[in-house]
Amino acid sequence: xxxxxxxxxxxxxxxxxxxxxxxxxxxxxxxxxxxxxxxxxxxxxxxxxxxxxxxxxxxxxxxxxxxxxxxxxxxxxxxxxxxxxxxxxxxxxxxxxxxxxxxxxxxxxxxxxxxxxxxxxxxxxxxxxxxxxxxxxxxxxxxxxxxxxxxxxxxxxxxxxxxxxxxxxxxxxxxxxxxxxxxxxxxxxxxxxxxxxxxxx
DNA sequence: GCTGCGATTGACT
DNA sequence: GTCAATCGCAGCT
Numbered sequence: 001x002x003x004x005x006x007x008x009x010x011x012x013x014x015x016x017x018x019x020x021x022x023x024x025x026x027x028x029x030x031x032x033x034x035x036x037x038x039x040x041x042x043x044x045x046x047x048x049x050x051x052x053x054x055x056x057x058x059x060x061x062x063x064x065x066x067x068x069x070x071x072x073x074x075x076x077x078x079x080x081x082x083x084x085x086x087x088x089x090x091x092x093x094x095x096x097x098x099x100x101x102x103x104x105x106x107x108x109x110x111x112x113x114x115x116x117x118x119x120x121x122x123x124x125x126x127x128x129x130x131x132x133x134x135x136x137x138x139x140x141x142x143x144x145x146x147x148x149x150x151x152x153x154x155x156x157x158x159x160x161x162x163x164x165x166x167x168x169x170x171x172x173x174x175x176x177x178x179x180x181x182x183x184x185x186x187x188x189x190x191x192x193x194x195x196x197x198x199x200x201x
Numbered sequence: 202g203c204t205g206c207g208a209t210t211g212a213c214t
Numbered sequence: 215g216t217c218a219a220t221c222g223c224a225g226c227t
Contacts, residue, residue: 041208051208053223061223078209079220085208098208117211129209173208 005147006157008069008088012042012095015088017166017185019097023105023156024146028136033107035125035135037099038190041171042183043085045094051171051178054094064143065094072153074132074142081129082138086146086155100128100172100184103192111135122191161187 008015017040025034043052045065053062053075064073065087073085073096089095102125104111111124111134118124125131132138137153146155171184172194186193 043208053208056224059224075208076222077207079207079222081209083208100208127209171208175207178208 003147003156005070008086009090010088011093012044012088012097013183015086015095016040016042016097016183018157018160019086019099019155020161020166020185020187021158023158024099024102024135025106025154025156026135026137027152027154028141029110031107031110033110033135034105035102035131036105037102039099039101039184039186039193041098041100041185042088043096043098045089049178049181050176051174051181052094052096054096055178058094062094065096066092067143069095070145070147072137072141072144072146074137074139076139077129082132083128084132084135084137084141098128099131101126101186101192101194102131103190104134126192127194165189167193 019037019040022037023034025032045054054065058066068091069088071087073087074082085096085098087096104124115124115134125134141153144151144153165188167186167188168182169184170182
């Protein structure tokens with residue numbers, strides 16, 4: 001079955017809500033694990049969004065954000081965790097959508113093995129670093145094309161959720177000048193949506 | 202070269 | 215609710 005490559009050239013804040021409900025499948029390790037995305041955050045480009053890694057300029061770390069849309073931008077944080085973004089906007093605009101949480105809909109057994117500390121299945125991918133952990137995604141996958149036929153990480157867009165089912169809030173964990181932007185989107189009533197935490201520090 | 206801190210999580214009170 | 219873990223990056227000297 002042919003699946004067209006979606007147009008992700010709009011601004012990250014336009015793309016972000018469209019990714020809600022989409023299916024992300026990882027074949028890392030051989031056994032597929034699929035997560036249905038329930039929470040995302042948009043990040044802007046150079047000089048636009050103080051909360052974005054791309055705010056200052058292109059660096060070796062954020063280089064993938066400056067590449068073409070549809071790729072995976074994976075970064076390491078807090079000395080332990082990996083987080084996964086979908087690059088959006090025209091090439092060079094450096095927009096991205098952080099995948100913050102999802103519901104594991106296939107490969108639950110494998111996800112449980114990777115997330116031994118999870119108290120329940122809804123915690124398997126509830127949180128950006130938990131999501132990458134459940135999928136077995138690390139920095140090795142940075143720059144991967146999420147829509148290439150043979151990618152070990154593939155994103156499949158579904159019918160967009162209706163506005164009535166989408167919640168909006170300020171971004172989690174983003175302080176300072178970028179704190180006010182309502183660029184966090186989530187599916188209402190989903191238990192896998194991470195608890196909102198106010199930006200601190 | 203040195204320092205501060207982060208798009209977080211999990212353990213603990 | 216609070217807090218430590220842990221290390222690469224970015225910014226500055």
